[in-house]
Amino acid sequence: MAEQALKDLKVLDFSRVIAGPLLTQLLALHGATVVRIESNHFLDRLRISAPYAGKKMGLNRSGYFSLFNANKYSMTLNLNHRRAPELMKHLVGWCDVLVENFVPGAMEKRGFGYEDLRKIKPDLIMLSTSNQGRGGPLSRWGGYGYTLMALTGVTNLTGWEDRACSHPFGALSDMICPSLEATALLAAIEHRRRTGKGQHLDLSQFEATLFYLSPLLVDYITSGNEFTRMGNKSLCAAPHGCYPCKGEDRWCAITVENDEEWAVFCRVIGKPELVNDSRFSSFESRKANEPELNEIVSGWTRGKTDEEVMMTLQEAGIAAGVVQNPADIFKDPQLAHQGHFQMIEHPEMGYHSYEMPPFTLSATPARLNKPAPCLGQDNEYVCTKLLGLSDEEFLGLLKENVFE
Amino acid sequence: MLSGYRALDLTTSRGYVCGRILADLGADVIKIEPPGGDSGRMKAPFYGGKAHPDRSIFWFAYNLGKRAITLNLKDLEGREIFKKLIQKADFIIESFPTGYMETLGLDYDAVQKINSRIIYTSISPFGHGGPYGNFRGTDIVAMAMGGFMHLTGDPDRPPLRVSFPVAFNMLASTQAALGTMIAFHHRQRTGAGQHVDTSAQASVAATLGFVLPLWELNKVLARRVGSAWFRSSGDTATQQRVIWLCRDGAVAFMAMGGMSGAQSNRALVKWIDDEQMADDFLRSIDWDKFDPRNVTQEFHQKVEERIGRFFMKHSKKELHEGAHRRGIHLQMVSTFKDIMESEQLEARHFWVDVSHPELKTTLKYPGPFIKASETPVTLERRAPLIGEHNKDIYHDELGISTTELENLAKRGVI
Numbered sequence: 001m002a003e004q005a006l007k008d009l010k011v012l013d014f015s016r017v018i019a020g021p022l023l024t025q026l027l028a029l030h031g032a033t034v035v036r037i038e039s040n041h042f043l044d045r046l047r048i049s050a051p052y053a054g055k056k057m058g059l060n061r062s063g064y065f066s067l068f069n070a071n072k073y074s075m076t077l078n079l080n081h082r083r084a085p086e087l088m089k090h091l092v093g094w095c096d097v098l099v100e101n102f103v104p105g106a107m108e109k110r111g112f113g114y115e116d117l118r119k120i121k122p123d124l125i126m127l128s129t130s131n132q133g134r135g136g137p138l139s140r141w142g143g144y145g146y147t148l149m150a151l152t153g154v155t156n157l158t159g160w161e162d163r164a165c166s167h168p169f170g171a172l173s174d175m176i177c178p179s180l181e182a183t184a185l186l187a188a189i190e191h192r193r194r195t196g197k198g199q200h201l202d203l204s205q206f207e208a209t210l211f212y213l214s215p216l217l218v219d220y221i222t223s224g225n226e227f228t229r230m231g232n233k234s235l236c237a238a239p240h241g242c243y244p245c246k247g248e249d250r251w252c253a254i255t256v257e258n259d260e261e262w263a264v265f266c267r268v269i270g271k272p273e274l275v276n277d278s279r280f281s282s283f284e285s286r287k288a289n290e291p292e293l294n295e296i297v298s299g300w301t302r303g304k305t306d307e308e309v310m311m312t313l314q315e316a317g318i319a320a321g322v323v324q325n326p327a328d329i330f331k332d333p334q335l336a337h338q339g340h341f342q343m344i345e346h347p348e349m350g351y352h353s354y355e356m357p358p359f360t361l362s363a364t365p366a367r368l369n370k371p372a373p374c375l376g377q378d379n380e381y382v383c384t385k386l387l388g389l390s391d392e393e394f395l396g397l398l399k400e401n402v403f404e
Numbered sequence: 405m406l407s408g409y410r411a412l413d414l415t416t417s418r419g420y421v422c423g424r425i426l427a428d429l430g431a432d433v434i435k436i437e438p439p440g441g442d443s444g445r446m447k448a449p450f451y452g453g454k455a456h457p458d459r460s461i462f463w464f465a466y467n468l469g470k471r472a473i474t475l476n477l478k479d480l481e482g483r484e485i486f487k488k489l490i491q492k493a494d495f496i497i498e499s500f501p502t503g504y505m506e507t508l509g510l511d512y513d514a515v516q517k518i519n520s521r522i523i524y525t526s527i528s529p530f531g532h533g534g535p536y537g538n539f540r541g542t543d544i545v546a547m548a549m550g551g552f553m554h555l556t557g558d559p560d561r562p563p564l565r566v567s568f569p570v571a572f573n574m575l576a577s578t579q580a581a582l583g584t585m586i587a588f589h590h591r592q593r594t595g596a597g598q599h600v601d602t603s604a605q606a607s608v609a610a611t612l613g614f615v616l617p618l619w620e621l622n623k624v625l626a627r628r629v630g631s632a633w634f635r636s637s638g639d640t641a642t643q644q645r646v647i648w649l650c651r652d653g654a655v656a657f658m659a660m661g662g663m664s665g666a667q668s669n670r671a672l673v674k675w676i677d678d679e680q681m682a683d684d685f686l687r688s689i690d691w692d693k694f695d696p697r698n699v700t701q702e703f704h705q706k707v708e709e710r711i712g713r714f715f716m717k718h719s720k721k722e723l724h725e726g727a728h729r730r731g732i733h734l735q736m737v738s739t740f741k742d743i744m745e746s747e748q749l750e751a752r753h754f755w756v757d758v759s760h761p762e763l764k765t766t767l768k769y770p771g772p773f774i775k776a777s778e779t780p781v782t783l784e785r786r787a788p789l790i791g792e793h794n795k796d797i798y799h800d801e802l803g804i805s806t807t808e809l810e811n812l813a814k815r816g817v818i
Binding site for chain 1: 405406421425429430447448449451453461462464465466468512529530531533534535536537539540541542544545546547548549550551552553554555556557558561562563564565566567568570573574575576578579580581582583584585586587588589590592593596598599600601602603605606607609610611612613614615616617618619620621622624625626627628630631632633636637638639646647649654655656657658660661662664668697728731733734735736737738739740741742743744747748749751752754767768769770771772773774775776777778779
């Protein structure tokens with residue numbers, strides 16, 4: 001097997017919850033050595049969040065935690081301990097990259113700010129990520145993925161025209177910022193390779209999410225046009241939406257982009273006469289008569305399974321896809337083909353799945369080597385094998401309860 | 405950070421953001437368009453409202469910092485020129501339908517024979533190969549197949565997508581940029597390039613989070629609950645409100661568990677109490693023991709009636725200011741107007757003016773996605789005009805004479 005792409009990369013991970021751990025997992029799945037620093041006094045919220053294996057609560061049983069922590073080492077360290085700075089010196093000296101997502105200022109307060117740490121390691125690359133970035137009046141205002149979705153305007157752009165906005169499921173910002181951060185980190189590593197210089201990267205999840213909304217924001221700035229939510233409609237396709245199929249809560253998404261596709265679509269649903277029907281013959285007329293159009297499409301989809309609708313339309317070259325639920329996702333043959341889920345035995349949770357990155361590297365694919373770590377399981381390994389402390393030194397620290 | 409490294413950006417509108425990310429990080433990204441320009445140049449909105457290939461704000465925003473040349477890859481001569489460009493390139497990014505590059509003889513296997521160091525990144529609806537590899541996919545199809553839509557929207561209506569495209573522009577394009585950089589790191593060590601195959605469907609599935617283990621470990625199937633959050637302890641399933649109406653709009657708030665949740669919840673109850681709107685029930689809740697997954701629907705409802713009444717008394721702005729002052733994890737549901745008025749973005753000098761000489765104006769753009777202390781991201785070069793850098797690349801770099809260039813243009817090659 002080829003050596004993995006990031007085999008040489010050493011990451012010290014002070015991050016918690018999703019926004020940081022997902023980033024370091026993406027690196028770990030490609031071979032980076034990632035040491036997560038945790039604490040019994042300040043648990044990662046996900047360790048104490050359902051779902052638990054066997055519905056039995058336990059610090060090492062959360063599927064929410066394991067989802068973002070494959071391939072990592074876990075070390076517990078009481079950052080307030082008298083001897084913590086000594087161990088920090090070893091850890092920072094060891095790593096290439098340090099990742100943290102505390103409230104801005106928290107690392108500095110403990111004497112572990114970027115300026116402090118670069119005294120230990122002048123070419124350190126440190127990545128700090130937070131809701132609203134470092135500096136500025138709202139910098140320390142904590143929040144969650146769903147508050148960010150609201151703040152960035154994504155929530156306002158999700159919902160039906162005739163109703164209040166809906167919550168866009170989960171937290172897109174939490175799930176995509178880690179990939180942006182990892183991209184920038186690897187660029188910073190290349191910069192260090194060429195110049196010998198490290199740096200501090202600061203990603204505001206608010207700002208990074210607005211980056212994607214650039215077209216709508218620039219339009220608003222120049223024309224005052226507030227783009228608004230419009231259900232499942234599209235400005236450039238009709239039919240465009242989610243249509244009911246046979247079974248309970250089963251749906252298929254369909255997009256017909258132009259007149260050629262419309263002609264094909266009419267033939268497939270057995271209504272060739274609609275091609276030249278003036279209510280639907282052009283994109284403009286289809287948009288003008290959209291409710292009627294959607295009724296016709298629904299009339300055809302209702303009698304079929306979602307799978308049948310997708311297959312029939314795809315065979316004819318029309319974009320269509322089943323609205324899959326989480327159970328469907330696990331059975332999806334395409335995701336299975338890509339090895340999207342891989343399984344491994346966890347000492348407490350048993351055999352269960354981890355998610356691989358949504359891209360496949362042909363020569364050095366992602367690999368699941370280790371399940372998510374139990375809390376503090378690697379204290380000895382990290383100290384003696386990675387940091388090179390002697391057994392006596394390790395035992396000395398252990399006796400003083402540094403690893404808590 | 406990436407100065408001196410070159411990307412040949414062949415993407416259609418669904419992959420522009422990948423090159424934009426690399427350009428922001430300093431790479432020399434050359435957008436390659438067919439003669440006459442990319443179809444993405446005709447995507448709304450337009451500056452001044454009128455459709456024109458050099459006025460699409462969609463194009464402007466996602467192609468900032470790139471250079472552009474025209475080249476007809478369907479033409480044999482065009483492909484020969486492209487092969488010359490490949491020799492000096494570090495990255496190729498493309499988002500054509502799967503199989504299309506093969507028909508041109510420009511798939512990864514062919515390209516790596518010309519330059520074995522190249523990173524070749526593909527963005528497609530379902531990835532290459534596999535049972536759905538040749539399926540058509542749009543944003544809504546990827547959002548459906550990736551599992552997002554099942555979980556979004558009101559229970560009495562169809563599943564819902566976000567009203568602007570997310571699957572390719574936000575998710576897959578970013579994942580593609582990361583795959584590119586991981587492969588690049590490997591190449592810098594070993595000299596070997598590779599193919600990065602990005603799936604929009606998988607990119608959407610990668611946003612699902614806890615509902616995956618919830619199904620696998622507890623066999624609880626999450627569902628869409630409108631403006632609420634689906635909560636489950638594994639045995640029970642409840643919904644907890646996350647989006648609330650207020651006097652002039654909406655805000656996002658949830659009573660969370662844990663230490664920071666307890667602080668925020670207590671601060672909100674105190675605020676409600678300060679305004680004489682709290683009752684014994686609200687005051688009696690022990691937030692240190694509160695776990696939103698382990699309370700009944702009735703409990704959620706009782707809390708929410710009270711909080712909801714309080715929010716309805718206030719404007720977005722009042723709730724924003726009060727919540728910040730009191731340390732409550734609440735944010736307003738922003739409109740673009742609210743975002744433009746953000747004092748935080750202002751203080752961080754987020755907005756950037758970019759000059760558009762052809763429009764005789766400067767346009768304000770959202771700033772860089774990251775602040776880098778040693779190599780600050782600068783957004784200076786507006787998105788390129790059609791064929792703007794043909795001379796720089798073809799003449800100055802490849803040494804094609806001016807007469808020859810004119811001939812190539814006449815023959816529709818560039």
